[in-house]
Amino acid sequence: MSTPSSTPDTTPLTPPQALNRDRPMKGIAFMLAAGLLFCMLDTGVKTLAQDYSPVQVVWARYVGHMLVLTGYLVYLGRGPGMAMLKTSSLGGQFVRGLLLLGASTFAYLAFRTLPILQVYVINFSSPLLVTLLAIPLLKERVGWRQWLAILVGFGGVVICVGPVDWRANPAILLPFGLTACFALYQLSTRRFGREDHPLTSLFYAGLAGALVSSAVVPAFWTPVALGDLPLFVFVGLMGAASQLTLILAMRYAPASLVSPFLYLQIVWAALFGFLFFGDVPRPETWIGAALISAAGITLALTRGRDR
Template sequence: MKALPADRPLLGIGFMLLAGLLFVMLDTGVKWLGQGYSPVQIVWARYAGHMLVLIGYLLWLGFTRGQALLKTESLMGQLLRGLLLLGASTFAYLALRELPMLQVYVINFSAPLLVTLLAIPLLKERVTLGRGLAVLVGFIGVLIAIGPVDWRGQPAALLPFGMALCFALYQLTTRRFGRRDHPLTSLFYAGLAGAVISSLVVPFFWTPIALVDMPLFLLVGILGAGSQLTMIMAMRCAPASLVSPFLYVQIVWASASGYLVFGDIPLLETYLGAVLIIAAGIYLATRRT
């Protein structure tokens, strides 16, 4: 599989829009299943399906080509990426079980803000005044979006912040360890770490799966692999600064899915906070000063 050229912006935007849609479809299925099954079991299904799809594709490629895709410059770094993605997924699925989908998404949009801050100590990057102010505006948006919360009475409101932190660290480790590896290599090891750990834990949370729910469990796994792959392809087709802002279109699809499937009616402050967070995220993605 050849690497796509880096000068195909429309294709990159298309891949990113598709990734956003697949993520929302995935989380809709997760939230639906979460009404009757443990989030741990759903996390396992997501990563088990992820690996089945990839192993099937590697077998189709043949031994030599498939083996070549498993070579990585940093095995431990790739596995660390996978563990962080597993943490983000676990926090996300726990949050989706308790909170409206749009609220979870809006708080997760703060991940680029955390990437900017964490890159200072972890990657020794410098943050300019403009980017620092953008981070501040973004976090003000987070406070507006979550509104007044009784943290003791509603501890689930903290879960999206755990998801955002893990996802931010996942992005930083991707920048550090996955830049020279093939996209399918990164996708494989991210899925492998999640599949192994979740398989060890899931027996303690297992609930027999009803026949009617099996197709949705399978779909969750397929969407998990597909969403990650399309996002990686978007980054390979065009610069991250161009395609990343298009992932914010998820707010439209998450609003529609939350309302049509679960009857969630977002509060006005959720949208107001989202505007500030998205504006800050776009600034950080497109500016260096």
């Protein structure tokens, strides 16, 4: 995995103005990477949530996030490291962090009882919310071909979920809280994180989550077994890496373009769910995956043609 300093576009000394331009293919590539890293993160989270409170796992995710990032800022030195703390919108960055914390909390509560794939396919409706909200909030324009592609993708999500008995399994409602928070988080990343360096956005997102989760985790604390420590560390590392790639994706391309590529997480979620938890996807899952992937590709190819 590339480090933040492995390319001239993301070195700490690169002026934010030099990064403030759209590069659609880079945005798509970073979003695809984010999807894989999120699946790796959530596999670790689901494993830990079987024995520990999801609140404690959320805390570990954000504290690990901050330890990794703070260590890197110290490594950069006082000048460059302090420069990473400068933001054009401190309040906006904390709003981002709180929305991400909300999304993480809903997700981790859901992972305790639901398959990763089931949580994901419900959350895959977030690009539709992003597209709807990006029009008034970000002044983005979406053409009719893109609308059609998004509807097809949403149809794929419905096929993947299948019939659900909400009363028998109320936990299925948790991913909808995740969906709302995550859609707003993506939009706020595009709105407040565009003028700041990616590491700045990553720092404040982690800081907000670490502060709030640290305040409440004592009420949910369970002593951590020595053998589980590496998995807690892994969750922290994957939390930082997945958010960095998401930030870069939203920086380089409009939210309405890159968000649907998170649909491809369905492939990783099905694979990891089977390998680690024995979850066997239904045939409808693969039909939905085909529709979702086709919708994402169509969105990329038709961008700008019918505006």
